[in-house]
Amino acid sequence: MKPTKVSRLLPLAACLAWNVHAIAGPAPVPTLAVIQGQAPEKAKKVTLYAVEEGRKSEIANAMVDEQHAFAFAIPSPKEGFYYLSVGTRGDTRIYLKPGDQLKLKLEYDAYTLQAGSAENKQLWQWQEQLGTISRYTSLGDTATYMTFFPRLEALAPRVSGLKKAVNTPNKKFNELLKYTMDVDMEHIAMSFLLMPHSKHPEKGQYPAFYRQIIQNNKYCDGKLLANGDAGSIVRLYETFTYIMSTEKRAAPASLAENVQLFCNDTIKGLFITESLGGFRTFDKLTEAVTPVKQYLVTADQQQRYLAAEKALRKFAAGEPGFNFNGEDTNGKKVAFNDLKGKVIVVDVWATWCGPCKAELPHLQKLEEELHDKNVTFVGYSVDEAKDKEKWSAFVKEKDMKGVQLFGAGWGEVTKFYDIKGIPRFMVFDQQGKIVTIDAPRPSTPELKALIEKLLGKG
CATH class of the missing domain: 3.40.30.10 (Glutaredoxin)
Known part of the structure; x- marks a missing residue:
């Protein structure tokens, strides 16, 4: 889905009037989804992102008015996760499908769901639980592992019960959220280890939860691609496996070795494209990617690779021709x-x-x-x-x-x-x-x- 920003965004007044018409006037278009609410005091705009192949893709901006209000109206949204951002810290994850109406109060590091679908109520409940550990992964946080590890160990055993409580009428959403809950826990746990802190633990001090993160053939399920952070998650996982490894490497693992961490070809392709920025020469890029190029299975992944090639070379005489x-x-x-x-x-x-x-x-x-x-x-x-x-x-x-x-x-x-x-x-x-x-x-x-x-x- 690649809508233009203008076509996806209706005027603020029209959006806020939508609820009035729903009560007193003609029935609204059932495929229209509306998001409205209050932004933090100093926020100037709110940005809405859809998810495309594991990455956030900006689709609209809403300016915040004098009362700190904002609104979006999205015609026929593709069902799935979306994200709202006020430009600092983490983004607010929501779930949209045609006909949804959401009302939220955004903060810089949290949000309150004031009204919304069953899916968003369930998602908000999970993110409230997740907030007990996620706040320790922001750059401005000064807590150490002595604060974070006990909270991680307290939440981890409760996740199984929380997943059983996910019971909206939307089976597709239920399965996605249950899967995402496990991904979220691992994402936050791995992120914490790679954040700068005043004190860092020895491996022997890591909670048992960390040992279960590493698995053969990780992220086989394509549902990971519904997550807007999937690109950073697969890169993070590769770094995490290196940290946890007891083997001494003479040289960093090659791209061909690293893609074998994953068993889903599209996710392998996502990892490859997330790694492209690490190459500084055309020869190094093509040498690394050629053995794994078959995993660039989507048009977007192929285009990203072509863009990386173009960025590392010029079309002047003497440059190697493209191996089409x-x-x-x-x-x-x-x-x-x-x-x-x-x-x-x-x-x-x-x-x-x-x-x-x-x-x-x-x-x-x-x-x-x-x-x-x-x-x-x-x-x-x-x-x-x-x-x-x-x-x-x-x-x-x-x-x-x-x-x-x-x-x-x-x-x-x-x-x-x-x-x-x-x-x-x-x-x-x-x-x-x-x-x-x-x-x-x-x-x-x-x-x-x-x-x-x-x-x-x-």
């Missing part, structure tokens, strides 16, 4: 790196593209003139997956030579090289390094001259 993949006319996967050893000319095109087809005769003439030279021509089609047969038939009909690859839409090549229009021609040298990612077209003499210059250097 495509499927040839026989259904075989072909990677860019497989083509090294020759000058590589890539034509990004589509069967529906008039200018692309206009270049085809010129391209075929160029291929014929250079057919005995050390050059490979690659056609990379951005036709949609549904048009694969159309692409295949076109390639055969036009007797297109070289390496013809099907990219199934505007995929990794166009995203990586930020290609907005086609045809686009790109040239790479024999080592697979960039010569230009915006080459002249075959209908001009400049492309042939560029290729011949490279062949002369080889």
Whole structure:
């Protein structure tokens, strides 16, 4: 869900009037969810976040009025956890589904639920219990383990009973909250150990609760992705396992080793993308990610990786070409790196593209003139997956030579090289390094001259 901020936010007066209409006027739109309440005295705005693949995604802001009131109206919200933030300390977690009405009083480190759904009443009760230990994980807290550990040990054995008390009519929510209660406990316990304190315990002083956190194949359940803190949780867990380990490592664990901590592929992908910021060079990034790239299973994860690659390299001449993949006319996967050893000319095109087809005769003439030279021509089609047969038939009909690859839409090549229009021609040298990612077209003499210059250097 990626709504625009404007479309998700209705005027404050309209939101506050919603309850009046619900009583005295026509029935409101049943899919509209309304959140309203009081913000802390010095707060200027309240930000609303949805959860997308284990991360918080901002969807709207509400300015706080002179009475410290705020409100949101969300048309047809996707059911699940949302978060409210006033910009400091932790965020307030709520649960939304179409038709919900919530009224809250926000504080900087807590909140009071004044009115709301059965799900939010149950969630608030849990977060009140959780508050007995969560307040010790803020940067401003000066408590030590001598204060925190006894409270952790007091709450931990009570969680089983608290989960049994979760009994709203919403079975989906019940299962999510029960799962989240365990995740919350572990998250807070691990977070405390990594916070700066004036006194730190020895491992022998850790409560027994810490030993049960580490498990083989952690976070198998995809419900973790409904948690807006899932990204930080998986990174935290990797650090925690290192702290708890009795083995001495000659070097930090590789990304390939660390992803094996988790058994859910999407969560492995989440961990990988959360780790991308730790790489400072393009070579180190690709070396680490290549063995685990298959775990980047969602479009968002793949895009985050491409963005990380782009941030660590420039598209200047001499930079390594992106190792994209495509499927040839026989259904075989072909990677860019497989083509090294020759000058590589890539034509990004589509069967529906008039200018692309206009270049085809010129391209075929160029291929014929250079057919005995050390050059490979690659056609990379951005036709949609549904048009694969159309692409295949076109390639055969036009007797297109070289390496013809099907990219199934505007995929990794166009995203990586930020290609907005086609045809686009790109040239790479024999080592697979960039010569230009915006080459002249075959209908001009400049492309042939560029290729011949490279062949002369080889």
